[in-house]
Amino acid sequence: MLELKNLSFSVSEENSKEKEIVKDVSLTIDDGKLVVITGPNGGGKSTLAKLIMGIEKPTSGKIFYNGEDITDLSVTERAKKGISFAFQQPVKFKGLKVLDLLRIASGKNLSVGDACTYLSSVGLCARDYIDRELNASLSGGELKRIEIAQVLSRGTKLSIFDEPEAGIDLWSFNNLIKVFEGMRRDINDGSIIIISHQERILNIADEIVVINGGTVERKGAKEEIMPTLLGSSTLVNFCTGAAKEENV
Amino acid sequence: MKFDEIQLRLLDEIADLHGVPEGAYNIRSDSQAIGRRSTEHIVITPKKEVSGIDIEIMPNTKNESVHIPVVLTQSGLKEVVYNDFYVGEGADVLIVAGCGIDNCGTADSQHDGVHRFFLKKGAKVRYVEKHYGSGSGAGKRILNPVTEAYLEEGAEMTMEMVQIKGVDDTVRKTIATLKENAKLVVRERLMTHGVQNAVSTYEVVLDGKDASADVVSRSVARDESFQKFDAKIVGNAPCHGHTECDSIIMDNGRILAVPGLQANNVDASLFHEAAIGKIAGEQLVKLMTLGLTEQEAEEQIINGFLR
Numbered sequence: 001m002l003e004l005k006n007l008s009f010s011v012s013e014e015n016s017k018e019k020e021i022v023k024d025v026s027l028t029i030d031d032g033k034l035v036v037i038t039g040p041n042g043g044g045k046s047t048l049a050k051l052i053m054g055i056e057k058p059t060s061g062k063i064f065y066n067g068e069d070i071t072d073l074s075v076t077e078r079a080k081k082g083i084s085f086a087f088q089q090p091v092k093f094k095g096l097k098v099l100d101l102l103r104i105a106s107g108k109n110l111s112v113g114d115a116c117t118y119l120s121s122v123g124l125c126a127r128d129y130i131d132r133e134l135n136a137s138l139s140g141g142e143l144k145r146i147e148i149a150q151v152l153s154r155g156t157k158l159s160i161f162d163e164p165e166a167g168i169d170l171w172s173f174n175n176l177i178k179v180f181e182g183m184r185r186d187i188n189d190g191s192i193i194i195i196s197h198q199e200r201i202l203n204i205a206d207e208i209v210v211i212n213g214g215t216v217e218r219k220g221a222k223e224e225i226m227p228t229l230l231g232s233s234t235l236v237n238f239c240t241g242a243a244k245e246e247n248v
Numbered sequence: 249m250k251f252d253e254i255q256l257r258l259l260d261e262i263a264d265l266h267g268v269p270e271g272a273y274n275i276r277s278d279s280q281a282i283g284r285r286s287t288e289h290i291v292i293t294p295k296k297e298v299s300g301i302d303i304e305i306m307p308n309t310k311n312e313s314v315h316i317p318v319v320l321t322q323s324g325l326k327e328v329v330y331n332d333f334y335v336g337e338g339a340d341v342l343i344v345a346g347c348g349i350d351n352c353g354t355a356d357s358q359h360d361g362v363h364r365f366f367l368k369k370g371a372k373v374r375y376v377e378k379h380y381g382s383g384s385g386a387g388k389r390i391l392n393p394v395t396e397a398y399l400e401e402g403a404e405m406t407m408e409m410v411q412i413k414g415v416d417d418t419v420r421k422t423i424a425t426l427k428e429n430a431k432l433v434v435r436e437r438l439m440t441h442g443v444q445n446a447v448s449t450y451e452v453v454l455d456g457k458d459a460s461a462d463v464v465s466r467s468v469a470r471d472e473s474f475q476k477f478d479a480k481i482v483g484n485a486p487c488h489g490h491t492e493c494d495s496i497i498m499d500n501g502r503i504l505a506v507p508g509l510q511a512n513n514v515d516a517s518l519f520h521e522a523a524i525g526k527i528a529g530e531q532l533v534k535l536m537t538l539g540l541t542e543q544e545a546e547e548q549i550i551n552g553f554l555r
Contacts, residue, residue, distance in 0.1 A: 055533055055537075076536045093531060095554070095555045104539075
């Protein structure tokens, strides 16, 4: 179980004023749940995800994971405690290959066959990719799916996906939904957090949290929150246009 | 032929050898040839006037290899060696060179190898050269290789030059001249540490129509080390040339990249790319989210980069 208690995060602006990106957020993510965090661009969703992974440090507030205060733990320590993170914009490496990343992610000398299983599950023809370098020769959609395959290969209790749909085509998106549906089925006592604007991703959620202006605007069961979002600008139907990338 | 432990370790580092290699070879240790074998198609003869060997590869020799590793284990040894390779028309061979120096003494040890390659029409060579230094002595390990390649029509040469560890001082000079349809590919991997100094200079002249050269160096300079990469391509015909210097600097490392392109023909197409910078913070963070410590992440990034 993940608990955020009065979490805030601010940055200094050019005029030396503090800008609060996340304001006093308290939230509990229960085991066995798929939670989608949604809300307008610039609302603080990605920052919240980074705070959970430890990529950003909160200005104030606490983060508890399975009852333990992890607020001061490094990214590495949190990863070792079983938290995974899929980046909105996957990082590229010169020289490191897809197989290398899957091996680092899984923490073992994964066989080519096992590595291929993870790639296949994100809709990539595995043998074409295993020896490819993780560089700009791969398309945005390919990089994104490889990013998700890494999280799958880690098999951790808590997985966070920051806008997994950003930058991928419709074809890949359909595969992606299947991947998340599969993860939802096999969730057991783990939990999944997905930052998303997509109706089809919101549809597979157990709970939905709406973040707006750095605070929790609404939260609750999908059945309860979904009707309040339909027709609002928060939600994007994939066929009518993908959400803009969010860098906050 | 028997090797001692130091010789075996050096041979493993520079040529992946665990004993006498297959095919033709010449193994040189502390300025002496300690083993030599010619084959039906590859003949190795010692030079008379200077130290070194002539290697003659018969036309159409295919799938054969020549190993000519050099090891220095005595502190204070200095040598200059001249090796000439004559590769016959249509031959396709692998040549593995390399030099390992173990210096536990206080005097400098130095090996300057001058390698000349004469590739006849349509000949193909893959040349692998690894340099390595070890030993805790104050004496320096110095390697100054000179590589010259002369490629006739349609000849192709791939050079893989690797120097990852332990060489204190190196000045590498590579020159090549290419005739019509000849092709040169260079992949240099270099890492310097401590107070090491490495200079690598290339001059590739594309003389023939549709000749091409692709010279790519990836390097890492750590600690207080310094590197200079100076790559020049001259296009004298309709040709294609590309040089690339891609470097990571760490600690107080310094790198100077001096790309040079000279087009003497209106249809010469020449490119260069150079990038120097530290490891991107996002790369470290990404690998840390997979459970690596910052130091482990750094090692993975560098190992991949220099692969």
